Amino acid sequence: MRLASKPVGLPAIASHDLVSQIARALTDAIIAGRLAPGAKVAEAAIARELGVSRAPVREAARLLESQGLLVAIPSRGFFVRTHAPADIDDLYDLRICIEKHAAVQAAARLTPEGRIALRRQLDVLYETAATNDPARQVEEDYRFHRLICEMSGNRRLLRLFDDLASELRIVIGLIGRLYDDPHRIAQTHEPLLESIENGDTAHILAAFEYHLTDPWRGVAQLVATLATARSKPTEPTA
Amino acid sequence: MRLASKPVGLPAIASHDLVSQIARALTDAIIAGRLAPGAKVAEAAIARELGVSRAPVREAARLLESQGLLVAIPSRGFFVRTHAPADIDDLYDLRICIEKHAAVQAAARLTPEGRIALRRQLDVLYETAATNDPARQVEEDYRFHRLICEMSGNRRLLRLFDDLASELRIVIGLIGRLYDDPHRIAQTHEPLLESIENGDTAHILAAFEYHLTDPWRGVAQLVATLATARSKPTEPTA
DNA sequence: CAACACAAAACTGTCGACAGTCGACAATTT
DNA sequence: AAATTGTCGACTGTCGACAGTTTTGTGTTG
Numbered sequence: 001m002r003l004a005s006k007p008v009g010l011p012a013i014a015s016h017d018l019v020s021q022i023a024r025a026l027t028d029a030i031i032a033g034r035l036a037p038g039a040k041v042a043e044a045a046i047a048r049e050l051g052v053s054r055a056p057v058r059e060a061a062r063l064l065e066s067q068g069l070l071v072a073i074p075s076r077g078f079f080v081r082t083h084a085p086a087d088i089d090d091l092y093d094l095r096i097c098i099e100k101h102a103a104v105q106a107a108a109r110l111t112p113e114g115r116i117a118l119r120r121q122l123d124v125l126y127e128t129a130a131t132n133d134p135a136r137q138v139e140e141d142y143r144f145h146r147l148i149c150e151m152s153g154n155r156r157l158l159r160l161f162d163d164l165a166s167e168l169r170i171v172i173g174l175i176g177r178l179y180d181d182p183h184r185i186a187q188t189h190e191p192l193l194e195s196i197e198n199g200d201t202a203h204i205l206a207a208f209e210y211h212l213t214d215p216w217r218g219v220a221q222l223v224a225t226l227a228t229a230r231s232k233p234t235e236p237t238a
Numbered sequence: 239m240r241l242a243s244k245p246v247g248l249p250a251i252a253s254h255d256l257v258s259q260i261a262r263a264l265t266d267a268i269i270a271g272r273l274a275p276g277a278k279v280a281e282a283a284i285a286r287e288l289g290v291s292r293a294p295v296r297e298a299a300r301l302l303e304s305q306g307l308l309v310a311i312p313s314r315g316f317f318v319r320t321h322a323p324a325d326i327d328d329l330y331d332l333r334i335c336i337e338k339h340a341a342v343q344a345a346a347r348l349t350p351e352g353r354i355a356l357r358r359q360l361d362v363l364y365e366t367a368a369t370n371d372p373a374r375q376v377e378e379d380y381r382f383h384r385l386i387c388e389m390s391g392n393r394r395l396l397r398l399f400d401d402l403a404s405e406l407r408i409v410i411g412l413i414g415r416l417y418d419d420p421h422r423i424a425q426t427h428e429p430l431l432e433s434i435e436n437g438d439t440a441h442i443l444a445a446f447e448y449h450l451t452d453p454w455r456g457v458a459q460l461v462a463t464l465a466t467a468r469s470k471p472t473e474p475t476a
Numbered sequence: 477c478a479a480c481a482c483a484a485a486a487c488t489g490t491c492g493a494c495a496g497t498c499g500a501c502a503a504t505t506t
Numbered sequence: 507a508a509a510t511t512g513t514c515g516a517c518t519g520t521c522g523a524c525a526g527t528t529t530t531g532t533g534t535t536g
Contacts, residue, residue: 017312018520044487053521054488055293062297066304068394074255075488075527090394093343097395101335156306156328157335160398256490282517291491292518313497313518478536485530490523497518504511 018052022060025050030069030080031169041070041078068167083170085224092220095164096212099145102152102161103204107196114151118193121147125189129182137182142169144189148196188215256290260298263288268307268318269407279308279316306405321408323462330458333402334450337383340390340399341442345434352389356431359385363427367420375420380407382427386434426453 026046029035041061047054061078064070070078083091106114121144128140142165149161188211195207264284267273279299281292288295299316302308308316321329344352359382366378380403387399426449433445 042487055520058489059297059300062300063304066301076529077488087394090392093339093392094395094398097335097339101331105331154328154331156325157332160332280517293490296519314499315518480535481533483530483532485528487526487528489526491525492521492523494521495519498516500513500515502511502513504509506507506509 018056019059019063022046022050022052022056023063026060026064027069027166030064035080037080037082037170039080041080043077067163069170085220089220091164091167092212092216095161095168096209098157098161098164099148099212100205100208102149102154102157103192103196103208104201105153106148106151107199107201107204109153110151110196110199115197118144118147118151118196122186122189122193125186126183129186134182137185138169141185141189148192256294257297257301260284260288260290260294261301264298264302265307265404268302273318275318275320275408277318279318281315305401307408321405323458327458329402329405330450330454333399333406334447336395336399336402337386337450338443338446340387340392340395341430341434341446342439343391344386344389345437345439345442347391348389348434348437353435356382356385356389356434360424360427360431363424364421367424372420375423376407379423379427386430 026035026041035041043054043057043061047057050057061070061072065072065078069081071081072078121140125137125140125144128137131137146158146161146165149158152158191207192211195204198204264273264279273279281295281299285292285295299308299310303310303316307319309319310316359378363375363378363382366375369375384396384399384403387396390396429445430449433442436442
């Protein structure tokens with residue numbers, strides 16, 4: 001008799017993959033600000049703190065470097081990337097470019113389910129606006145935009161968006177502080193959803209151009225002032 | 239018998255910065271087809287062949303993974319990425335998106351020097367069309383498009399373009415074989431340059447949309463047939 | 477007191493080694 | 507004979523160590 005010939009519902013063992021775990025730990029530390037921009041990421045220190053050897057730490061660092069969170073300077077090690085205002089502009093410019101494209105594609109292949117999913121996520125955004133949890137609000141905001149990229153059907157584009165987001169997340173937390181009213185943030189997403197449901201390309205492009213660039217002006221200014229405020233040249237990005 | 243220990247024609251490595259050198263060696267091998275899609279990249283074998291230890295090979299492999307040239311399967315190692323036709327479509331779609339944006343930006347900040355540089359590169363393209371050196375032709379074609387991205391002023395965009403290009407280069411060589419006449423390829427770039435000099439956004443978008451998607455249809459078809467031809471499932475992309 | 481030279485410390489880049497894991501193949505059972 | 511289990515070889519993931527380089531700290535000199 002065939003005892004175990006059928007799946008019995010065992011969850012896959014989480015691969016105790018050190019590298020990705022370390023990468024996440026570092027990412028968290030960077031986002032949380034415990035590793036400040038420009039700070040040196042000493043392999044030995046990290047390895048000691050995590051109780052592992054340097055090899056996986058190095059690989060994790062390279063991973064984060066490819067994501068733009070760290071920069072490697074030969075023979076000197078890894079440093080938390082300092083974003084010059086121009087860099088952030090570039091990043092955001094790229095994000096807009098990507099997301100507009102995604103939105104157009106998503107609209108072209110919009111299904112009833114997709115429409116519902118977008119609406120739902122937007123509702124979630126309203127809900128979290130009620131709570132006083134800025135981190136959550138940023139997260140749900142991100143997920144709305146990510147959902148659009150997902151619905152573009154272009155998986156490579158989605159991956160790119162995630163990469164850009166991990167870079168932007170360091171900065172994007174600032175956006176939430178621009179408006180005191182998170183409810184208004186949710187509202188600004190309405191035209192986006194509307195334009196996708198509408199389906200007109202020019203309409204979509206305009207809506208996203210506006211929604212994305214408008215709040216950005218404030219952030220850019222804020223970043224610029226912050227940059228000049230602590231005008232301590234930490235690490236040259238070049 | 240060693241499985242993947244057959245020499246792949248990698249030149250021995252001498253001096254500093256092993257990782258990037260190894261990365262380039264591997265990239266070349268992949269582009270040249272000496273490392274076929276789906277092939278296993280055995281660390282030990284590569285390390286032995288290059289006369290280095292496994293550590294820098296691993297890091298180089300991770301670098302290429304982040305560029306999408308390799309895929310890592312836990313506990314099984316790195317494999318040359320097999321591009322499903324859909325993946326390549328995604329890639330190309332993204333490239334078009336990026337480059338259109340770059341072209342618009344480049345046009346907006348076009349300087350006399352920039353205009354000359356573009357014209358020069360296009361002339362080079364004509365010159366290489368005279369030679370019978372397909373590799374060089376592809377290279378100069380790439381540099382024309384890269385120049386546009388460079389002139390967008392967005393350095394992050396340029397980096398992304400380079401990443402996409404390294405992925406596409408595996409496939410893009412095929413484009414050259416579509417036209418027997420490389421001179422015609424150069425000619426198809428004229429409208430692009432023209433549109434940038436002109437400066438009208440809609441004009442630019444249309445020109446690039448056409449120039450980029452048109453030859454792509456042929457490539458996509460070719461790739462599809464190739465994919466079905468050798469329908470040997472090597473490595474799952476997922 | 478400042479600036480320079482020099483030595484010690486710390487760190488990175490690379491290496492060889494070991495243990496755990498995976499795939500292939502042989503042995504065994506139904 | 508088909509399917510399952512056991513065994514073996516190869517390879518990955520991780521580690522500790524060493525050499526070369528950068529940084530730090532210190533003492534000396536103008």
